[in-house]
Amino acid sequence: MPPRVFLTTPPLNMAETPLQYHRPLAPLGIAYLGAMLEDRYSGGAWSQYVEKRVQGKVAHPYASCGVVRALDNMRLSFYGQYSYERLRSQIADHATGAKEDELFIGLSVLSDGMHDARRMLIKLRREFPRAKIVVGGPHATFFPDDFYSVPERREGPLADFVVRNEGELAILGIVEGKFDTPADLERNAHRYGINPHACTYHDDYRVIDGGQYAAPAAGFGAHVLDALPPPAYFLFEDESGSLPYEPDRRYGLQAPAANINSSRGCPHKCTFCTIPMLVPGYRTLSAQRILQLMEFLSVQYGVQSIFFREDNFIYEGGTIAGSRWNDVEDFCKELKKRLPDMKWAIEARADNLVQPTPSGPSRIAHLADAGLTGIYVGVESASDAMLKLYVKGSTVNTMSEAIQACGSHNVAVVTTVCYGDPDIFLRRDYPLIDDADDHYKFNLIEQRERILGETRAFLDHHEIPLERREEYALVGIPVSAIYKLLDRERVKFPALVESVDTESRYLYPKGFRWWANAIYDLKRRVRPYVSYDYRPPI
Ligand code: SF4
Incomplete structure (x- = not known):
């Protein structure tokens, strides 16, 4: 049975965006993670679809393999439409038919979203106790040990995996169950481009350093991002198939x-x-x-x-x-x-x-x-x-x-x-x-x-x-x-x-x-x- 992965964000913290900051935009961080997973579980169908669509060889909408789903809470909150209940029910819907330990919930967290992220994680932990929770984004990169109910005492872990830096490679190993234990990590990390010595495990609280995707030693990597699949825009379509x-x-x-x-x-x-x-x-x-x-x-x-x-x-x-x-x-x-x-x-x-x-x-x-x-x-x-x-x-x-x-x-x-x-x-x-x-x-x-x-x-x-x-x-x-x-x-x-x-x-x-x-x-x-x-x- 393929896994089910649900990717999301906390709502915007409007206190930090007092003026007319950017309108909500498609969250491309999680769109790239979604694309990596989609290609992995569909045999590259998403990348091929984009290529053929541009060449005029297909005209139908993209039919995803069903492994990944996403919800952009930043956009919803901008219009006052965010609700935890909507998030919970969409995750439950996505997990239908899968065993609960095959469900992965990924949350990308900016530091100003930490207030909401913590409360969201506490609820998700309670309602999906066997799901694996993965957090990433800037806050996870700088403060990987913050995702506990009481961080100072490492009490009540709110995540199973904390991904520092970029997540495109790490998410594949996590979802494929290759980083569950320190021994798994040691054995598999290099196959996923992960440096095991930059990762730390504390019981079931695993901090994986995803590194900077395809970053060359010289610092300027012209065109290295071409190796990524196209971001999975389809994850953010509205009911009519448009981008909202x-x-x-x-x-x-x-x-x-x-x-x-x-x-x-x-x-x-x-x-x-x-x-x-x-x-x-x-x-x-x-x-x-x-x-x-x-x-x-x-x-x-x-x-x-x-x-x-x-x-x-x-x-x-x-x-x-x-x-x-x-x-x-x-x-x-x-x-x-x-x-x-x-x-x-x-x-x-x-x-x-x-x-x-x-x-x-x-x-x-x-x-x-x-x-x-x-x-x-x-x-x-x-x-x-x-x-x-x-x-x-x-x-x-x-x-x-x-x-x-x-x-x-x-x-x-x-x-x-x-x-x-x-x-x-x-x-x-x-x-x-x-x-x-x-x-x-x-x-x-x-x-x-x-x-x-x-x-x-x-x-x-x-x-x-x-x-x-x-x-x-x-x-x-x-x-x-x-x-x-x-x-x-x-x-x-x-x-x-x-x-x-x-x-x-x-x-x-x-x-x-x-x-x-x-x-x-x-x-x-x-x-x-x-x-x-x-x-x-x-
Ligand atoms: S460091 Fe770069 S991205 Fe940041 S404000 Fe300066 S020019 Fe802009």
Whole structure:
């Protein structure tokens, strides 16, 4: 009897997404896991289907082998439709006819989803006592021992397997029962590309390090992701067989829409960002593979817009050698021929957008000419001093140049801005600061108001409309460089951290409340629960 695998996510923690953050997108992390399992148990039928569909050799919908099913609770919660009862009944339905120990429940957890994930896992444990529970995602990667009812005492394990890093290889070995005991792991790990010495077992609580899929030692893996099957989009179809994801119209995208992840990682070192620790290096899909996915989404679902939701679409100039630009240029040339009406949007760095090209036209001109309608650009601050503290690797002038270049090619820019106190980075250098001193407090507020005023003036000057401004109060997200700094320095300077969330492990630096009030309240478009005290109901 083949196993039954149910993949899901906790609902979104809206407290952390106070503004108009990305619309819900197909959760491609679990879509890739689903594709690996689907191909394994169908003899590669899913990959073959995608290929034939693009070639026009099949026209019928895909009939899955029935091993995997999924539920996107992030999308449901965005529309207020999440319910644990729906999740429970879909899992029970999927398990019908299978023995309970043939059921695997996989949960991908971001740190801000930990509150809900824990409560969800407690209920799933109770209601499916013999199912094997597998957790993965960023929180599992950084804090693999958090999935107990009482983590400090390792009491009440809430998972049977915790997968650190990427799960495409690990999930196969887990579902095939090859990693159940330390002896099994030792015997089988290498067949699945797993390093057994990076895994730890504590009774029946198994931590498997899945590694970074196909990552080369040199750090830049051009096209290595082509070895993955196409993500299993079919897992997220609605009753009519369509993909239920709305386009983010701020980028000029239109329905029907879908998202693709054409690269993994970002080897820059922005101090507020968790990606350099989570996904070091840079790996890509080839232009041909991206085009195949776009053509598939176009013929299968009528998709007219693609959002490339990944950290850095055009890598260049970071901490490892290599550039993706030549690939991007090839992709643009082919896209114009094969899907001339497709609209698309990317995330990119300002400095990578303004580099000259050997072929003449600017990078923005190449991209816009191939249908690019929007870019998500991390501006972060209009203060060069803050950009240095963030180790952004760009200047305010470069940000300005990139935004203007986009404007002159009718490419919409959605900006992120991140506000925090500059002196949290320098606290160790000024150990005698008295946090209660009135002069210090007065100067600090003056400094905050100057940063806020300059940054808002920059956005106004570049005519960025309100809905295209993503403004955030700085948070120590595990395990960004700022998180590590706060965690280390708070021992000596407790006032450096305003609040600690023991579940998500977020560290809220001093000034968070001030910045959150200034940014979120004043914009009058906030949800009332933008606060580190907020606990969403589940
Ligand atoms: S903020 Fe962007 S450019 Fe900086 S490290 Fe993160 S993903 Fe890379």
